[in-house]
Amino acid sequence: MSFNPTFNARGAFAIFKNELMRMFRTAFGSIASPVITTSLYLVVFGAAIGSRMELPGDVSYGSFIVPGLLMLTLLSESTSNASFGIYMPKFTGAIYELLSAPVGVAETLIGFVGAAAVKSMILAAIIMGTAALIIDYQVVHPILAFGYILLVSATFSLLGFIIGLWADGFEKLQIVPLLILMPLTFLGGTFYSIEMLPEPWRSVTLVNPVVYLVNGLRWTFLGQSDFPIWVSFGATLLFLLVCVAIIGWIFKTGWRLRE
Amino acid sequence: MTDTILDIRGLEKTYKSGVKALDGVDLTIRRGEIFALLGPNGAGKTTLIGSVCGMVRPTGGRIEVFGKDLAKHWKQVRRDIGLVPQELSFDMFDKVIRQVRFSRGMFGCEPDDARIEEVLRSLSLWDKRDAQIRALSGGMKRRVMIAKALAHDPQLLFLDEPTAGVDVELRRDMWRQIDALREKGTTIILTTHYIEEAEEMADRVGVISKGRILLVDEKDAIMAKLGRTEAHFTFDAPLPAIPASLGEYPLHLEQGGTCLVYRGGDGTGKGKREVAEIAQVMAREGIVFTGMETRESTLEDIFVDLLHEPEVTA
Numbered sequence: 225m226s227f228n229p230t231f232n233a234r235g236a237f238a239i240f241k242n243e244l245m246r247m248f249r250t251a252f253g254s255i256a257s258p259v260i261t262t263s264l265y266l267v268v269f270g271a272a273i274g275s276r277m278e279l280p281g282d283v284s285y286g287s288f289i290v291p292g293l294l295m296l297t298l299l300s301e302s303t304s305n306a307s308f309g310i311y312m313p314k315f316t317g318a319i320y321e322l323l324s325a326p327v328g329v330a331e332t333l334i335g336f337v338g339a340a341a342v343k344s345m346i347l348a349a350i351i352m353g354t355a356a357l358i359i360d361y362q363v364v365h366p367i368l369a370f371g372y373i374l375l376v377s378a379t380f381s382l383l384g385f386i387i388g389l390w391a392d393g394f395e396k397l398q399i400v401p402l403l404i405l406m407p408l409t410f411l412g413g414t415f416y417s418i419e420m421l422p423e424p425w426r427s428v429t430l431v432n433p434v435v436y437l438v439n440g441l442r443w444t445f446l447g448q449s450d451f452p453i454w455v456s457f458g459a460t461l462l463f464l465l466v467c468v469a470i471i472g473w474i475f476k477t478g479w480r481l482r483e
Numbered sequence: 484m485t486d487t488i489l490d491i492r493g494l495e496k497t498y499k500s501g502v503k504a505l506d507g508v509d510l511t512i513r514r515g516e517i518f519a520l521l522g523p524n525g526a527g528k529t530t531l532i533g534s535v536c537g538m539v540r541p542t543g544g545r546i547e548v549f550g551k552d553l554a555k556h557w558k559q560v561r562r563d564i565g566l567v568p569q570e571l572s573f574d575m576f577d578k579v580i581r582q583v584r585f586s587r588g589m590f591g592c593e594p595d596d597a598r599i600e601e602v603l604r605s606l607s608l609w610d611k612r613d614a615q616i617r618a619l620s621g622g623m624k625r626r627v628m629i630a631k632a633l634a635h636d637p638q639l640l641f642l643d644e645p646t647a648g649v650d651v652e653l654r655r656d657m658w659r660q661i662d663a664l665r666e667k668g669t670t671i672i673l674t675t676h677y678i679e680e681a682e683e684m685a686d687r688v689g690v691i692s693k694g695r696i697l698l699v700d701e702k703d704a705i706m707a708k709l710g711r712t713e714a715h716f717t718f719d720a721p722l723p724a725i726p727a728s729l730g731e732y733p734l735h736l737e738q739g740g741t742c743l744v745y746r747g748g749d750g751t752g753k754g755k756r757e758v759a760e761i762a763q764v765m766a767r768e769g770i771v772f773t774g775m776e777t778r779e780s781t782l783e784d785i786f787v788d789l790l791h792e793p794e795v796t797a
């Protein structure tokens with residue numbers, strides 16, 4: 225009967241477990257689709273088109289796009305899983321239980337965002353495994369790569385959580401991932417080095433935040449990228465803190481949560 | 484004061500739409516009682532429950548649970564509050580037992596499969612424990628909602644229309660459940676449209692309308708205060724007037740003198756006694772009546788009367 229009102233660890237774990245189970249209820253779909261997508265990209269871009277690409281340095285095009293593809297999946301999966309996770313109980317009304325339970329912002333975030341981030345990490349591992357079967361690539365800084373993937377997963381799960389709270393219909397749930405994240409990712413150097421772009425496009429690209437994300441991850445894989453690594457780490461961390469602050473405000477005011 | 488479990492003072496809620504759903508509610512609930520909150524649609528029952536359980540942010544007033552200020556100690560206090568909301572709402576694709584375990588965990592309780600089994604058995608859900616919730620009937624789904632609310636053994640339980648849309652048999656079954664909880668010492672606040680339910684279950688009854696509590700009292704006291712006996716004596720030949728020997732009783736003639744109507748009593752049995760006396764007097768005096776019908780007013784009549792009384796404005 226020991227209950228610690230400062231942090232309800234059992235509550236946080238219950239939400240976390242429930243969310244992971246929900247996300248893997250359709251395990252086949254949620255694992256098979258990123259595997260297939262990644263394979264297709266690698267075969268088409270890496271093998272077919274990549275052989276005609278000239279990259280700065282002596283990097284093969286295949287190993288160049290693996291971190292880009294990984295980032296593509298991490299951003300979309302983290303955002304959509306976390307947004308769906310919190311949107312569903314709002315939609316079915318099951319959110320009443322979360323609101324009536326002794327769980328606060330910390331427990332809720334660890335539960336929902338933690339589960340979404342863990343799922344993204346699992347997908348990342350699957351994608352890297354799949355890629356290794358198709359092409360030859362290396363990870364120069366494995367620990368930093370792991371840390372960066374974790375940071376990105378957590379950050380975009382937080383963003384997804386905010387989107388899920390904000391959305392009051394399925395349409396809004398799709399808008400951000402589809403209309404903002406997807407284009408930014410494609411234009412963010414996933415499949416090319418921004419050094420290959422002529423001015424003014426090169427400078428225009430620099431305002432796209434995803435460029436820094438992709439390059440950060442690419443640095444941990446290849447040991448080289450278009451920017452210094454600390455710019456990427458710093459920018460991602462800053463974005464994470466902004467998301468946490470927004471969520472803190474949401475819980476304090478009850479916006480879109482409590483009537 | 485020691486037996487007060489919930490104390491609400493001057494509670495107000497105005498929704499963003501401008502609807503004033505709660506307009507200065509004062510309410511004190513005693514430990515161990517069953518309290519029925521009666522009121523028509525839109526009276527503010529769900530809003531009141533939501534204010535205690537965290538779905539609604541009150542715009543005024545104060546709530547104390549277990550002697551603690553809810554606004555300050557909400558986390559500590561919610562650990563011991565359970566809620567069965569009005570609407571069926573859960574992850575329909577999940578299995579029964581997993582949902583119940585999930586609820587228990589969320590409220591910070593250690594896993595306890597024996598307790599989960601006990602709860603499921605008590606609600607006749609044990610055989611359905613591995614069924615997907617969406618495959619259950621409506622009544623069974625409602626039981627799952629109750630099982631989820633009981634999984635963390637709350638001391639204070641809110642049931643928002645627990646028997647809405649439930650057939651008679653299941654309703655009786657739920658009444659038995661509620662009784663069993665009372666035996667265990669759980670305090671229960673239920674809302675209902677069925678006055679029968681309040682009459683059957685509750686120790687005390689509160690009537691709410693338009694966001695205001697109109698009346699709170701012991702169910703028996705309400706019956707005594709507002710309860711009435713009504714009796715109809717019918718005659719083949721109309722009576723010209725009320726017999727002088729019956730002058731002291733609250734009687735009047737209806738239907739051109741063929742029906743003598745008694746309205747009186749106070750819920751203590753006085754009404755029945757007086758009706759018997761009237762019958763004896765008439766028999767003694769040779770007044771022949773051909774039919775006699777008596778009826779005790781129910782909480783329902785009282786309720787309807789209350790709501791139709793012209794509003795007492797301050």
Ligand SMILES: Nc1ncnc2c1ncn2[C@@H]1O[C@H](COP(=O)(O)OP(=O)(O)OP(=O)(O)O)[C@@H](O)[C@H]1O
Pocket residue numbers: 483498499500502503504522523524525526527528529530531569
């Ligand atoms: N989320 C909301 N936004 C705006 N108004 C609301 C909201 N919820 C309830 N109301 C209004 O507040 C009033 C009280 O509603 P409430 O649901 O508390 O009534 P109730 O007594 O539970 O009714 P019922 O018996 O139908 O369940 C109603 O006028 C309702 O329209």
Ligand SMILES: [Mg+2]
Pocket residue numbers: 528529530569643
């Ligand atoms: Mg209601």
